[in-house]
């Protein structure tokens with residue numbers, strides 16, 4: 001049995017982009033939908049922030065933030081539920097696991113293992129990089145922070161065939177626009193030790209299918225130890241589906257706009273071995289949500 005997974009990440013509040021992804025996946029007979037974190041871009045409003053500065057009432061701010069975020073997450077959940085396709089999610093570094101758990105319940109795979117067919121699957125969200133307006137939420141413990149040692153220990157203990165992580169492995173689809181590699185060595189070391197079949201991660205938008213990085217990472221990397229009969233690990237990064245913007249720390253106005261709109265399909269055998277990847281884009285030149293176009297196809 002071959003399953004078609006449709007995989008996206010880094011939605012960043014863009015409900016319309018997620019709707020197009022869900023529609024397309026449904027039309028293509030997807031067997032499973034996976035969302036790899038960063039649902040939010042602005043987890044609270046500029047009004048909430050102004051109120052906090054005025055009153056210094058932290059519990060009130062957290063309550064307002066949770067309400068605002070959970071409303072948007074609820075719209076996203078409805079889109080995923082309406083497809084009637086099995087789906088799983090993990091939090092990113094713009095999300096709190098509390099909000100994700102409240103809204104998505106058992107669909108949240110953060111620090112949980114499960115099975116897709118015969119394949120053992122482990123999910124682990126969060127990251128260690130935070131823009132200014134998210135730093136506030138980190139201080140208030142309303143953001144999922146990645147503990148590299150905990151991630152490594154969990155991977156080594158569970159030994160999944162497939163891992164869903166927000167942060168990519170160091171050196172594998174983690175290439176920033178300036179060529180720096182921002183991934184976690186925790187996953188890379190586990191790949192060297194145990195050769196899982198497939199790692200799906202997002203977070204570094206520029207290492208997705210559009211490949212806006214000098215290292216020519218385009219959403220797919222493979223790792224194999226230099227002896228003939230070792231298993232290959234494929235690492236896939238779907239890029240950012242949503243219309244991502246840099247956010248002014250005080251006004252929350254957009255200060256810089258980036259490419260967006262990518263996601264992928266990966267066909268996976270029952271034991272977790274991927275056989276084919278197709279990469280898509282719905283980006284347009286006028287920053288609307290366009291028709292889905294195929295960017296690339298790879299047999300693995």
Ligand SMILES: [Zn+2]
Nearest residue numbers: 010038203240
């Ligand atoms: Zn992101």
